[in-house]
Amino acid sequence: MDVLLRNGYDVNLSLLRQDQMQASASRLAGQELVRVGDESMTSAEYLNRQAQIEYRAKDFLRAQSSGIISKLRVNNVMDISDSNALNRGEFNINNLLGRNSGLDYHYSSSPTLTGDFAKYDFTYLGSRYSVNQEQRIDSVVNDHNALKEIKQKYGVDTSNAYLNGSLRGERYFQGINADPHSINMSFIDQSGYLENTKSSNLNSYASSSTLHTKYGDVEVFLDLYGDNDKLGIGKLTSNALLFNFDSNGDGILNSSDKLFSKLKVRGYDKDGNEKIANLSDVVSDIDLTKFINSDVVNWNQKRRDVINSESLANNDMRNFVDTTNIDHRISYYSSNPYTVFTPESRYKKAEADSIKSFFDAYADKDGWVDLRNNNVFNKNSLFNNFAYEKVGFDGKLKLSEFNPIIKSDAPRDKNFSYNGYQRDSFMKFYRDYEKESTAHAKDVEWLSKNLKEYNVENADEYISRLNGSKSSYMIAMENEFQKATRLEFSPENLEKVKRAFEANPNKAALMMSDSDSVIAMKLNDNGSITLKFDSGREIEVTELYSDTGKLLGDKTRRASLNLETKAMSDIELGSISFNNIGILDTDGKYKTLQEIGASAIKSFSTKHGKQFLIYLGDNKTLTAKDLYNISFLNNEFGGGIEVGERGQFYRKLDVRA
Known part of the structure; x- marks a missing residue:
């Protein structure tokens, strides 16, 4: 192209020669002409x-x-x-x-x-x-x-x-009954009953953009391109955003999360010069529960109770909302920050005696517990939610939480098929x-x-x-x-699910996360439980799990159900790590197999499912109904070892002269 670089931009010389009068006028106005491809424009343009x-x-x-x-x-x-x-x-x-x-x-x-x-x-x-x-x-x-x-x-x-x-x-x-235009968990209520109030249950540390470490206070940012965020687009404006990097949903941000290595911290040395380091260099893990208030409040329910109380007192029912038949789990999931973590990190298996007591208390004369009448899940209930074991597309057992029940007056198409709905959605x-x-x-x-x-x-x-x-x-x-799908997204996995629907749509539909809700349960004579869904399908499960509302474990360690071991052979069980797989001990503590002195482990079957026989020293054994993944927490925020001045981070406002 016949151009001349002038004042930092390309000027097309042939164009100037063709119309020098126009060019001169343009130059007088500071608007020299430039051609890009077939288009001409002024330099300002x-x-x-x-x-x-x-x-x-x-x-x-x-x-x-x-x-x-x-x-x-x-x-x-x-x-x-x-x-x-x-x-x-x-x-x-x-x-x-x-x-x-x-x-x-x-x-x-x-x-x-x-x-x-x-x-x-x-x-x-x-x-x-x-x-x-x-x-x-x-x-x-x-x-x-x-x-x-x-x-x-x-x-x-x-x-x-x-x-x-x-x-x-x-x-x-x-969900099959959800409002397709809803904004929160597929449910919407114009009264504000379903507003997302999780953030109201986070503390001031979550709102802060400063993370406390043993090396000092730092700001965290995402270095997606390996250039220390040259474009300035990766800053985390609050610590609450760290929840979004907990890819395995166990409540701990550490090297097991896929983008942990992409997180960096920014601070200053004692002279005010910027310092950047990998997040992993200043903390080995971050316990995300440190950002959650000790007392979690269902603000949706609390606000609705206040409005209803005022409505009754003032005999003004315009803002009154009858919550008698509203599934309490809807507002629970909108309010409790712990629900962002995986079910395996929150649920405990319901013991056979507890299940029997539950059905004795709630079942009708035919043995069914109807979850639609709100007698189980209400604001005063002891139950948060239930889950059952389900195999996903990854071939692994995971917990599938019951979806809250959404009542719909819209008539369902007579040709409705749950499997077809799942296939069409995908x-x-x-x-x-x-x-x-x-x-x-x-x-x-x-x-x-x-x-x-x-x-x-x-x-x-x-x-x-x-x-x-x-x-x-x-x-x-x-x-x-x-x-x-419980699969990491990739073009290969996308095609994998597509092929599964093409080969066996019924099987593929059941491996997807549930799009229907359990509306009733029945305890069978053999100890199994029949789940009835609002889509019309029924399934039989051998285990039932209950939501604790918190993460399993304590301040020093976290635990999550390891359901994969249920499908392992004795040879495979013998190769698991005794350092981070453990049990819930009789004293209510989660301990690793190494800590309890285990030398070997085998499995055996009972009418209540698979259990584990653990061999200890002195020819002693113990049985466990479940195995858990055990993760240890560092807990060194703001303390720990002494760090010299050279390794210390300072906040910008604290820059020393």
Whole structure:
């Protein structure tokens, strides 16, 4: 191209020769002409477009980082950009598109916490359009003529990039009776009964952005690209966001979590110079329960009780909500932070005597316990929830929690099939993920091309990162996939589930997370339990587990049910680690096999399921009904060994002269 680099931008010389009068006038106004491809523009337009392209590249990367940090869900993602940028007024869709699209991008207030602890604030397209929850925001945007023109002119799906995650309108694997437009756990109540109040049960340490370590106070950030977060998009604005990196859901953030190695800390030395280190260099683990209040309150229920009490006292029933027939587990899951951890870390097996007592107390004359009449799960109940053992697509036994019961007056299609519902839900997910992935790839291709054409500084670096990026909606969908299938998301695992539905849809449907609710249970003569679901299906289980409402273990160690050992042979059992597999001892403590002096372990079967025979010294043995994974906690926040000045971190406000 016949160009001359002038004042930091390329000027097309042939164009200047063709119309020198226009060029002269442009130069007099400071508007030298530039050609990019077949398009000519003034230098000011060129520089503006160049800045927009660079900002857009950053925003794509920011979207990915934000999606990971916030652990976005399809049904509650709010914004694919940096919320701090919104507060600074930097995020404006009109500016990003480089022209007046006629769209107003409104954002009420940035949430202090995101993901599972979000206080939901939704994005609306204002002034010209009134968008409610029943409408898909992206469909409204796609119909907007001005945006269509931009998409046609530049050949890129701008709505995919910038409105990604804005109230897409549904979850893929929600309950069969759930409102498809709900925002919280697939349930919604306009009275606010189901507001997510988990964050209200977190303490001030969770709200802080400073983490206490034996080396001093530091700030944590995600170094996704290995450059110490050069773009400034990985900062964790609160310690509560650390919950989102507990990938195995055991309540401990450590090396067993897949992104632990990507977390770094930032602080300062005694002279005020910035110091950066790996999180693993300053803490070996983080006990996430340190961020949870000692007393967890169901704020939804408490607020509703106050409103109802005032309504009765004032004889004004306009705000009164009869909670008699509302499943208490709905507000429980909206309020209790411990429910973000895996069931295996919270549930204990219900003993045979306890199960018999339960059915004696609650069963009708036919032996059924009806869970729909709220006599089991209510605000004064001793029960939080139940779970049963289930095999997922990974072939491993996991606990499957009972879904809260949602009563629906909508008539179900006479041809409704639970297996068909599960299959259709997955296939819709499969198609939509493919579309989203394709759209994102096209956006990246367009961005990469323009980064080069507009000579954006560090274009190759941006392109390299963009080529491996994912949109926030892709990340949200991948999180949904993992929750529904118990498989880590990968293209291979996506195809694996698809093939399973094609080969045996009935079997595949049962390996998905339940989309129906247990409405009744019956204790059988052989000790097994029949579960009846609102989809019409029934299954028989041999074990029942009860939610403790807390994590298993104590301040020095954590425990979680190891159900995999139930499928092991004696040879396989002999090879398990005695250092981190253990039992619940008779004194109520979780101890490793090594601590109790075990020399060998075997299994045997009873009418109540598989149990374990553990050999000790002096020809002694003991039996255990369950084995547990045991994790030890460091507990060195703010204490521990003495650290010299050179290794110490200081807060910015505490910089020494």
